[in-house]
Amino acid sequence: MGNMGIWQLLIIAVIVILLFGTKKLRSLGGDLGGAVKGFKNAISSEDEKKAIEENGSDLAKTSAAAPEKKPESKDKEQA
Template identity: 90%
Template structure:
């Protein structure tokens, strides 16, 4: 069973086409393609959300450090 040749696969494909018909297989393929596309877009939007969260946390850290630098420069000017 592990070594299936091209002829065995071809016979299985013909049987599947006879059982389900081409219209049913076409709609099944379209549904499967739509599901894969939806999954990929959901994964990419999840990655985008993570990237935005990381960037906003980095921005918050740098903006918190910015007032400290300003106060240090004022201290140097006064001295």
């Protein structure tokens, strides 16, 4: 069973097509593709959330460590 050739795979494919039909296989493939796409989107959105949280904590650390300098008004510069 471990050594399947191209002919065995073709026979299995023909049997599957005969049993389920092309419409059923097409819809099954579409559903499977949609599930994979949804899974990838969920994983990438979780990664984005983690990156945003990490960047937000880094920004909070840097803003707390270094106070912002306020620009002096033009009136003081001209005097």
